[in-house]
Amino acid sequence: MIFRIDPTAGVPLYEQLAAQVRVGISRGELTTGERLPAARDLADSLDVNVHTVLKAYQLLRDDGLVELRRGRGAVVAATATGDTAALHAAVRALADEAARLGTSPQTVISLLEEQLR
Amino acid sequence: MIFRIDPTAGVPLYEQLAAQVRVGISRGELTTGERLPAARDLADSLDVNVHTVLKAYQLLRDDGLVELRRGRGAVVAATATGDTAALHAAVRALADEAARLGTSPQTVISLLEEQLR
DNA sequence: CACTTGTTCTAGTAGCACTAGAACAACTAG
DNA sequence: CTAGTTGTTCTAGTGCTACTAGAACAAGTG
Structure with missing residues (x-):
């Protein structure tokens, strides 16, 4: 999955990231068990701080959409059900x-x- | 029209106000020519600063939804067209x-x- | 003319977003 | 078991935005 952020959007960067994952899951582009990029890697490639990415991941965890485990990373938990x-x-x-x-x-x-x- | 704001919502107060006017216009609860409360009055009744209300009104003006004139106040400019x-x-x-x-x-x-x- | 109401300006405070660096804990893979 | 990976937690600093506050001003109303 490709992530894009716009620092000038007025919307927090971590919200932008979380939104993209939510949309990806809903569209079936992200399936259960699939692994998101390691926070440090994604932060590097987006030229953003690690904490910003981690905040996005934690938002998604609070929504029950991903699971976070040390050593394993962020894994998609819930795939969209139904049609x-x-x-x-x-x-x-x-x-x-x-x-x-x-x-x-x-x-x-x-x-x-x-x-x- | 009754305005309600939630200072804990995380959304700027002026955005909340503007959103309520947009919805009101779309629903036909606010019609062309109708006058919104004077900024000072609304600010008083919501226990909010005048500048906050004025910022909301200015957002709506930028969208072309209301007209602002000194002495007359904020007047609904465009009513929703079509069905x-x-x-x-x-x-x-x-x-x-x-x-x-x-x-x-x-x-x-x-x-x-x-x-x- | 007195009054209303938006416009503009200055100024201060609080909180949030983002960055930065470090130490740590749990898990994976060889 | 060991080395590497990756999230967790903590401290700290910077910049911007939202909000408040007060004042003077300009344009319109009655």
Whole structure:
């Protein structure tokens, strides 16, 4: 899996990393048992501090998405169950509808957050 | 319109305010020409600094959602056009699907953000 | 004219994100 | 068993953002 971060995004780097793993798992690009890069390696290749990567991994552990063990690294714990196809279709449908109406991304996201609450 | 903020939410107060106005407009609870509370008043009732409220209003102005004029205050500029019913239905459909699969809110939001990019 | 309300400016405080380095503990592989 | 890997924990420092506070000002309202 390829990780990309944008230091100017305004979103914390560790949040960006965690988000990419969440999306990867949901899309099936990351499967149960698969190993994420060692924190030190990933930090090096992204030119970021180790602690930043570790914070992302710990967020994912708190969500139950990965397991962390010394010597073994970060391993994907939960793979998306059920048909994620419907979920992704719903995501696409919403994005399409928003584009059709010209609704700003921020508004759409706020509406979704409100609904998920 | 009733405004609520949560200082412990981790999200900036001015973002919370702006988000509520965006949602209100999209839902038709705020209509074109309607006036938002004066920044000083809203700041008082929320026990927040005036500058915080004004920052929210300025964000909304940058999005073209409200107009700001001295002496008159913040007025809703653009009302949602087209059938927002379909948009809100799509939002509900996505939230339902996520709940059915047990997908975390953060994952759903990340998926949507990715799709909106 | 008095009043309302956004605009702009200065200034200070608190917390978070990120970096840096080090020592340590658990696990893996040879 | 030994050496290497990798997460865990701790301390510490820097920079930026959010928020607060107070004041003077400008444009519009009634």
